[in-house]
Amino acid sequence: MEAPYRYDLMPLETPDESPAWADYLDVFRFGFLQTAATDEGLATYRTHRRQDGAWLGRVTTEGPGLDGRRAVAAFASAPSTINCGRGLVDALVINTVAVRPSHRRRGLLSHMMRQQLDAARDHGRALATLTASEATIYGRYGFGVSTHVHPIEVRTDRFTFRPDVPVAAGSIEFVPPAFLKDHWQRLTRAHQARHRGAVGHLHGHFLIDTGQWDSRDNGPARSLRCAVHFSPAGEVDGFALFTPNGWDEEPITVTVRKVCAPDESVSRALWRAMADMDLVERLNLDFSMPGDPLAASLTDPWAVRTKEGDDPAWLRILDLPSATAQRGFDGEGSVVVEIADAMGYCSGVWRLQAHDGHGTAERSDDAPEAALSVDVLGTMWHGDRTAAELALSGLVRGERSAVMRLSRLFQVDERPINLASF
Ligand SMILES: CC(C)(COP(=O)(O)OP(=O)(O)OC[C@H]1O[C@@H](n2cnc3c(N)ncnc32)[C@H](O)[C@@H]1OP(=O)(O)O)[C@@H](O)C(=O)NCCC(=O)NCCS
Incomplete structure (x- = not known):
């Protein structure tokens, strides 16, 4: 992302009367083909974002047609938690993402995503989750569908x-x-x-x-x-x-x-x-x-x-050892996996093990028995799909016995249920 683009977080203390609020929200309203917000809608937005302690990421720029430095891309998220079968795990919920059409395909989404995922990890959040409007946007950032719904x-x-x-x-x-x-x-x-x-x-x-x-x-x-x-x-x-x-x-x-x-x-x-x-x-x-x-x-x-069916929740693992330690394991076993992660958070060879409900992920020098990318791991995380099912789609590769061991390791006694979409 090159100058004059600039990324920052809009402070939640930004005064109510500041035009920055309407400017910010309108990036989303425009992006999702909605009318501009009413005063009441804007006030409601301020209230719930402040209550959530949201991170209001934005990219501003200046140039012809813009009245000074204005937001042209926005990325709103909030700290939350996810039940991973062993209590609640700290996570980043990504609520809304949009880039003005006149500034698309210049890497603004990628820049905002990197900034927010790095910050989430630095704040000790092992997971990030979102709802997608299109199925092709978020896989490249390591998100996989974690819960399907069937109306x-x-x-x-x-x-x-x-x-x-x-x-x-x-x-x-x-x-x-x-x-x-x-x-x-x-x-x-x-x-x-x-x-x-x-x-x-x-x-x-x-x-x-x-x-x-x-x-x-x-x-x-x-x-x-x-x-x-x-x-x-x-x-x-x-x-x-x-x-x-x-x-x-x-x-x-x-x-x-x-x-x-x-x-x-x-x-x-x-x-x-x-x-x-x-x-x-x-x-x-x-x-x-x-x-x-x-x-x-x-x-x-x-x-x-x-x-x-549809897919309201996508999951991204940001810190594999921490996320594994916080996941409840209904299955048992040990398998060495190679994980591909274009953003680098989880890439490498890991030994995944589980015993008595507890799991660990440790870096390993052993030869990998199975290979998958981090978005596929996100799809397995809550048990929405098994490693064996994903292997049938060509997404988990390895000896059949290793794939089955991976399936049993991540097996869940109850399928995931999620009532919140964002
Ligand atoms: C989707 C959106 C946020 C992308 O923003 P952007 O700044 O143009 O994205 P980037 O330039 O960072 O693109 C990053 C990559 O994603 C790809 N990409 C972007 N939008 C895409 C889309 N809608 N479908 C498929 N791929 C997309 C780009 O081609 C690029 O690929 P590359 O890394 O292989 O080069 C923007 O088009 C938008 O605001 N759309 C309308 C609102 C929306 O759909 N928001 C998402 C809600 S979940």
């Missing part, structure tokens, strides 16, 4: 749980989303602590889930509805968020935005409450994980139809 469509007329499947006792009430303000943090954190692959929610998620912000309404949410479940002791132990699609759509459909309950039997109670709503023929959930447990628990599993 589901549920027929309410065929929705009955098998008699042997427990559904939580207690009661359901439909409440304004703002009701969640006192319960949201406890429940989302408990859900994250329960599920491997779950990424921590940010303040923006809080604003959205409690109805304080909806980007489609450019203000408070008007269409978001909420169901909460109360335990027999009266404690709120789960919630579901949903939006009716309206009368024009046939069959009449409700889009389920989120079902968050650390206990699966409470999730079932919430699903049943939504399926029991009069007039509703379909419940659609976009954020459903492969192997979603709902279908198997119904008398008629065909009531749930799985649609084509």
